[in-house]
Amino acid sequence: MTATTDFYSLSALDAKQNQVNFADFKGKVVLIVNVASKCGFTPQYDGLEKVYQQYKDQGLVIIGFPCNQFGSQEPGTEEEITSFCRLNYGVSFPIMAKVDVNGDNTHPVWKWLKDQKTGFLGLSAIKWNFSKFLVGRDGQVVERYAPTTKPEDMAKDIEAALSKSA
Numbered sequence: 001m002t003a004t005t006d007f008y009s010l011s012a013l014d015a016k017q018n019q020v021n022f023a024d025f026k027g028k029v030v031l032i033v034n035v036a037s038k039c040g041f042t043p044q045y046d047g048l049e050k051v052y053q054q055y056k057d058q059g060l061v062i063i064g065f066p067c068n069q070f071g072s073q074e075p076g077t078e079e080e081i082t083s084f085c086r087l088n089y090g091v092s093f094p095i096m097a098k099v100d101v102n103g104d105n106t107h108p109v110w111k112w113l114k115d116q117k118t119g120f121l122g123l124s125a126i127k128w129n130f131s132k133f134l135v136g137r138d139g140q141v142v143e144r145y146a147p148t149t150k151p152e153d154m155a156k157d158i159e160a161a162l163s164k165s166a
Contacts, residue, residue: 006139007025012109013097014094014096020094030063031134032132032135033064033065048091052093055158056093059137065110067098067099067100067126078095078098113133117143127146128147134161
């Protein structure tokens with residue numbers, strides 16, 4: 001990935017190993033989250049789904065990227081993960097294939113996100129599960145959120161991003 005890569009040139013595999021081209025999200029507001037099924041923040045799936053249902057018709061897309069890098073809290077297969085999300089939290093937003101968000105094998109989407117918006121004290125590393133990035137309709141990162149930020153606490157930022165044109 002080069003520094004000139006933009007959001008819409010990225011892609012990733014979904015949980016069924018189908019290629020998802022981010023160009024399909026042009027003009028949408030996208031919230032990207034690294035997720036885990038066995039984490040203290042896992043109940044945020046409920047809030048994420050509520051936010052998704054509230055704003056999806058206005059152009060919000062939420063994308064969950066399972067990651068097993070933090071305390072081995074996402075040990076399952078993609079099928080097990082998506083089943084868990086749907087059965088326990090009614091998740092209807094896309095769940096992607098499991099990825100690394102830090103280290104030598106960082107997925108290109110996460111490398112790009114971290115390059116665009118650093119975290120606490122200017123550090124780029126993802127600190128834990130349920131870190132979130134809000135991408136505006138123009139493909140630019142609007143905000144980066146800590147794992148402790150509840151989905152409902154992002155509503156004002158999401159609404160502001162949705163109100164802007166691409």
